[in-house]
Amino acid sequence: MRIVLLGAPGSGKxxxxxxxxxxxNIPQISTGDLLRAEVSAGTVxxxxxxxxxxxxxxxxxxxMLDMIxxxxxxxxxxxxxxxxxxxxxxxxxxxxxxxxxxIDKPVQASLxxxxxxxxxxxxxxxxxxxxxxxxxxxxxxxxxxxxxxxxNCGSSDIFQRADDNEETIRHRLTxxxxxxxxxxxxxxxxxxxxxxxxxxxxxxxxxxxxxxxENLPA
Ligand code: AMP
Numbered sequence: 001m002r003i004v005l006l007g008a009p010g011s012g013k014x015x016x017x018x019x020x021x022x023x024x025n026i027p028q029i030s031t032g033d034l035l036r037a038e039v040s041a042g043t044v045x046x047x048x049x050x051x052x053x054x055x056x057x058x059x060x061x062x063x064m065l066d067m068i069x070x071x072x073x074x075x076x077x078x079x080x081x082x083x084x085x086x087x088x089x090x091x092x093x094x095x096x097x098x099x100x101x102x103i104d105k106p107v108q109a110s111l112x113x114x115x116x117x118x119x120x121x122x123x124x125x126x127x128x129x130x131x132x133x134x135x136x137x138x139x140x141x142x143x144x145x146x147x148x149x150x151x152n153c154g155s156s157d158i159f160q161r162a163d164d165n166e167e168t169i170r171h172r173l174t175x176x177x178x179x180x181x182x183x184x185x186x187x188x189x190x191x192x193x194x195x196x197x198x199x200x201x202x203x204x205x206x207x208x209x210x211x212x213x214e215n216l217p218a
Contacts, residue, residue: 001026001080001216002105004087004096006183007113008176009169010124011198012205015136016113017084019206027076031085033134034067035059056163056171058088058179065095072099089179093186108216110187111209113198117173124169131157 001024007013017028035053038046045067049059068086071077087093100106115123126140132155137144144151148158163172187193194212198205 001082001213002100002108003080003082003213004107004110004187005082005084005113006110006180006187007198008115008120008180009172010120010127011113011115012123012202013113013198014084015202016206016209017082018134018136019202020082020209023206023210024080024082026080026082028082028084029068029071029077029086030134031064031067031083031088034071038067054162054168056168056175058175061089061091061095064088064092065099068096069099087183090182090186093183107187107192109192109194109213110183110190111212112184112187112193112195113205114195115198119199120173121166121169124164124172125166127164128158128160130155131159 003020005013005017014028014030014032017030020026021028035046035049039050039053040046045063049063052059064086068083072081083096087096096107122140123138126138128137128139128143129135130137130150130153133150133153135150135152137158144158149156150158163169184193194209196205196208196212
């Protein structure tokens with residue numbers, strides 16, 4: 001199953017990707033997580049990406065293409081993948097199509113997780129992540145059961161991302177509107193866009209996604 005997840009920052013697409021990963025047993029490929037790992041490791045790509053990330057801008061298409069090409073060559077993607085955060089603009093969507101055409105395995109569905117602007121702001125401003133296992137929490141809606149301790153792996157390294165402050169969030173939402181939202185039309189024209197209401201119970205949203213993913217064309 002080869003899926004692209006679309007949704008603004010805070011739409012819950014990362015959380016849904018994690019849930020789908022365990023259900024379908026295919027990897028979640030989060031370009032944000034890959035980039036943060038490069039930044040922590042201090043690699044050349046990480047150093048180049050950091051400034052754009054901290055400002056809420058997109059990292060260059062060239063860096064992203066190298067990263068995604070390498071990741072899609074890894075063995076665990078043979079039965080499919082859930083792309084979370086790539087493509088982020090029309091040029092990346094064309095690059096992805098070209099990459100997947102080489103192996104004759106096109107994107108089968110693009111899922112848009114739809115959430116209105118005001119809710120997005122509050123969701124992102126309260127977002128917390130676990131540094132060890134990437135579990136995601138929200139200090140307003142879904143905090144860890146014990147403050148500062150990850151429910152999933154027990155780590156006390158729960159942190160707020162550097163780019164999750166209000167000014168940067170507003171900017172990231174603008175970047176989403178300008179660069180990423182046009183992908184909705186791109187995938188609609190291909191006939192593979194599935195729109196999911198991203199407000200409500202997490203489990204219900206996962207079930208709505210699973211229903212959309214039944215009977216995908218090969
Ligand atoms: P995310 O965790 O998906 O919100 O991504 C965090 C940041 O990483 C974004 O604000 C961008 O700066 C960068 N990023 C992630 N994916 C991409 C991409 N496909 N293209 C360009 N920049 C990206």
